[in-house]
Amino acid sequence: MTIPYDPRRLRENTGRMAVELLACGIDPQKSTLFIQSLVPEHLELAWILGCVCPYGELARMTQFKDKSKQIESLVSDESISSGLFTYPVLQAADILVYRAQYVPVGKDQEQHLELSRSLARRFNARFGELFPEPEVLSTETPKIASLADPNQKMSKSLGPKHYIGLFEDEASIRAKVSAAVTDTGGRESSELSPGVANLILILRACGLKEPADDMTRLYQAGTLRYRDLKQMVADALVALTKDLRQRRESVSVDSQKVNRMILGMSHDARRRAIETLSRVRAIVGLSERNEETDLG
């Protein structure tokens, strides 16, 4: 909502996202998958954190600078929303309201997480120890690059030939992989070029560790045929997405059930958020003190 959007699409996208995440394997028995707006406590905490957040710290956020430049270049007269500016504080609230200790984020989000840590520290110092400082949880596959430009992160906003959709059909995946950039020349033969390294990384991330090692060896020996590598990557991705597509179909058969599940989990999340907020309200003085002790 911080950048111009279409409300109807937001609702659709939210529903689709839920289905797709479930299809990707989020297990409602193990995890809580919920919709942010069904837990409005995030925003109450964001206001409270905003009161301990110096203006200067927000003004330093590079993502705000980047995004506002991006919007200005797209729609010149569109003003930058203040929501875009205060976004990192809401993000901090998203994390702190569940008193999360780890947050799996990419490199581009590290500055925001640092802000969350600093807000937690400031809050704790001013009102009393309540929030753990959240830490980055690095994932095994940190960065998949674009197929068409392996020096950039794979991203939808670069254009269709740069990314593989999770639920893309087979023909389109094969076409994209076979068009992927491999070697642009001008380097030692033993060193992997970014394009090849990326394809091998994808292979490994798909669970094909041994073939990935084989490919690396072949490359270093100078006998790798890119067609073979691409074939293997395409096969792996097709297998992966076929699975996902099937799961998505079976999940989305009963959309009522998905809605009920998401609402139920949102309710669980909200219960946790309410617990945190009632402690927060008490220690900052928005409510009576005894709520603090009542909650233990």
Next chain:
Amino acid sequence: MRVLSGIQSSGKLHLGNYLGAMKQHIELQHEHECFFFIANYHSLTTVQDAKLLRQLTVDVALDYLALGLDPKKACLFRQSDVPEVTELAWILSTVTGMGLLERATSYKDKVAKGVASSMGLFSYPLLMAADILIYRADCVPVGKDQVQHIEMTQDMAGHFNTTYGREVLKRPEARLNESQIVPGVDGQKMSKSYGNAINLFDPAKETKKRIMSIKTDSTPVADPKNPDTDNVFALYKLMATPDETSALRERYLKGGIGYGDAKTALARVVDRELGLARERRIQLANDRGIDDNRHRLRRSRYERGPRFGGYRWHRRNGESYSPAFNQLPRCTSGTTSVPCRTGWRSRRSTSAYMGLSISTR
């Protein structure tokens, strides 16, 4: 017509606050539907001490109730008991340009005065707009310095309605307080920061002493005096009846009245105006927390957490969400429910239009 006013405590109130704003606001309750809220989310931008914030919150409630706010006619509630308002503030922030907030003069003033600039201070106008819009207020009584914020609120409501193509939010009108020139004991405008204030709830004896210390000129008792330049008279006419005012005016013009007599007359009308309020305030302060037990019951329901019920979930949850005020005077309990309901209704309609709720309408 629905009138809304947010009250932020800034410590001890004086005659200037009362005659310039509070009295006028409280009187609106006789003719209009009034929502008065204690702006504790706003206070949090500057008061970051839980004990003090709680104390200030209770003080505001006691002050207003003592001065005649009638909980049977007006809703008096704590801002943080309707947390939906912070959600609306976020929603407004997505349709409000950075530039609009940067132009807010009160923010610039505060920063210029050396208040540490926080995000809360910066986004203050967003929360203020949400306060007004969430209750669909028609009218907001304000002083001159707040008119810009009401204009910003109108802009935000307009932006929202254009963006989503529907008249969801109602544009409020500002109602300017009748400007009253209330001089302090030294003749300057009465203000806490000038140290020239006559406090509302000081004991009667102290108030009298303060009144006797009002600065006057040195015209001898027998000589005629000019009522239009005298501070004692200026205060007197703000609280006396028209008959009393013209009687004293004549005595001034004729001469033969000493300033001491005039001050005694002033002390009498101040006493008449505030005596009852002073007593009431003491009574109310003693009356607090009597029905703690009932509130504890309500709170335990709230702690069990929201019940799940699909689309009506927010509302039902909201009902158990708002903890009662057990520290505030007894008569205020219950008045929060009306603003709560209004807040939930606004939340439902805004989130539906924005694509935030899950079911399609």
